[in-house]
Amino acid sequence: MHVIDLIHLGIKQLEEAGIDNAALEVDLLLGFCLGKNRTGLLLAAAMEVNKDQEQEFLTLLARRAGHEPTSYLLSEQEFWSLPFLVTPAVLIPRPETEFLLEQVLAVSQHKLWPPGPVLDLCCGSGVIGIILALEMQQPVLAVDLSGQALEVARQNAIRHQVTDRLTLLQADLLSAFVPRPHFSLIVSNPPYVSSEEMRAGLQPEVDLFEPHLALDGGVRGLEIIARIRESLPQLLIPGGEFFMEIGADQGQEVMQLFHCSVNSEQPFDRIEIMQDYSGRDRVLHARMKKQDLLET
Numbered sequence: 001m002h003v004i005d006l007i008h009l010g011i012k013q014l015e016e017a018g019i020d021n022a023a024l025e026v027d028l029l030l031g032f033c034l035g036k037n038r039t040g041l042l043l044a045a046a047m048e049v050n051k052d053q054e055q056e057f058l059t060l061l062a063r064r065a066g067h068e069p070t071s072y073l074l075s076e077q078e079f080w081s082l083p084f085l086v087t088p089a090v091l092i093p094r095p096e097t098e099f100l101l102e103q104v105l106a107v108s109q110h111k112l113w114p115p116g117p118v119l120d121l122c123c124g125s126g127v128i129g130i131i132l133a134l135e136m137q138q139p140v141l142a143v144d145l146s147g148q149a150l151e152v153a154r155q156n157a158i159r160h161q162v163t164d165r166l167t168l169l170q171a172d173l174l175s176a177f178v179p180r181p182h183f184s185l186i187v188s189n190p191p192y193v194s195s196e197e198m199r200a201g202l203q204p205e206v207d208l209f210e211p212h213l214a215l216d217g218g219v220r221g222l223e224i225i226a227r228i229r230e231s232l233p234q235l236l237i238p239g240g241e242f243f244m245e246i247g248a249d250q251g252q253e254v255m256q257l258f259h260c261s262v263n264s265e266q267p268f269d270r271i272e273i274m275q276d277y278s279g280r281d282r283v284l285h286a287r288m289k290k291q292d293l294l295e296t
Contacts, residue, residue, distance in 0.1 A: 001054055004045040006030055010061050017065040025070055026061070032074050033057045067204035079127045085155050089148035090125040091214045097189050099276050100245045101131050103283050104187055107241065108136060114239040116184030117141055121173065121228065124214055126153025126166070128187055133165040143169045143176070146213060173227055179234035186236060189245040190228060194221035221247055222257065229257055233267035236288040244284045246273075251281030258286055 001009070010026035019025055027038045033056045036044060049057070060073050071077040071092045077084055079093040080101070086092050120129030123142035130153075133140045144150050150168045157166045169176060173190075193202070193215045201207055206215070217224045225244070232242060246254050251273040258271045269289040276282035 001049055002045070003030070003034070003041060003047050003049060006049060006054065006057060007041070007045075010057070013061055013065050017067070019064065019067070025064060028070055029060045029064060029073065030057050033060070068209055069205045072209060080131050082131075082160065084125055084127055084130075085152055085159065086125055087148075087152055088209055089146060089211060090152050091210055093125060093127045096276065096282055097127065097245060100187065100189065100243060100283050101128060101135075103274050103285065104132070104185070104241075104243050105135055107243075107285070108185075113184045113241070114237050116237045116240065117182065119143065119183045119186045121186055121188035122190045122214070122224075123153055123168075124149050124189070126156045126168075128189060129153070129166050130156055130160050130162055132185075132187065133162040134160065137165075139165050139167065141167045141169060143171050143173075145170065145172050146211070149211075149214070173224070174231040174235055177235055179231070181237040181240070182235050184237055184240045185242075186232070186240070187243045188228060190217065190224045191215050192217040192221040192225060192245070192247045192250065194247075195219060197221070220253065221250060222253060225250075225254060226257060229260075232286075233288065238288055239290045240288045242284075242286045242288075246281060246284055248280035248282065251284075254284050258284065 007026055007030060010030065011022045014022035014025055027041055031037055031041055033053045063073055064070060069092055071086050072088055075085060075087065077086045077092050080098060084093060118132055118138060118140045120132065120140055120142040123129050123144045126142055129140040129142035142153055147170050150170055153168055157163045191214055195216055195218055198212065198216050236242060255271060255273055258268065267288060268286045270287040272285050273281050274283040274285055
């Protein structure tokens with residue numbers, strides 16, 4: 001078949017399967033098989049495709065029609081204008097997490113972090129830790145419960161040449177650390193989808209293919225967040241900063257959770273919810289009190 005015939009066939013099949021942006025999806029899949037971008041496909045519209053490439057495309061097309069995410073089919077997702085390896089062991093990086101990083105880096109430009117290491121908590125594919133290592137030019141520790149996710153993060157660290165600045169650790173949240181001040185900055189994209197939403201069913205691409213371990217945040221999506229909140233004051237150094245991605249409907253409850261005092265003492269001198277460009281709650285930012293305030 002010719003390129004243009006495969007494009008028309010692919011669009012029809014994906015539209016019948018209810019896939020949005022079918023033309024773009026077809027261009028990505030066919031372009032991957034032929035080693036061409038969208039312009040290259042247009043210029044090669046009359047080119048006859050060899051049988052092996054045609055079969056590869058038709059196989060990928062059938063999988064996409066079954067709602068398998070394109071990023072998994074191509075083993076790659078662009079994030080922060082960089083290519084990252086993704087597999088079904090990790091969540092596909094999303095624009096919301098770019099917004100999280102934008103807020104972290106914006107604050108870092110206007111203040112000096114207290115001395116201390118940086119932590120990417122629930123690191124998944126490693127995109128947060130790798131971008132922090134690249135942009136801040138300092139060492140980052142990346143933690144995840146999944147060994148398979150950490151292998152993906154390791155390969156991404158090699159790809160982006162930050163293995164000298166990114167240390168990977170398999171652990172259940174903050175349980176691996178002695179409860180004393182360690183970190184000047186902790187950034188996290190934890191599981192925050194509620195178990196109720198998980199049971200009701202998410203969109204097929206997410207529900208059937210992305211790892212539930214990285215999605216399910218328990219009741220109201222707050223169980224993992226509550227565990228992080230409980231340990232956080234013991235591990236952030238005075239003046240240390242914490243940034244966390246949250247669900248768009250969780251802002252008020254997360255604020256209440258972080259405003260709760262531990263042993264009648266409020267450890268944070270700043271707690272705020274940052275809204276994304278659509279005006280939805282997206283990031284919690286909390287800052288530990290400085291030492292002199294803690295002692296008074």
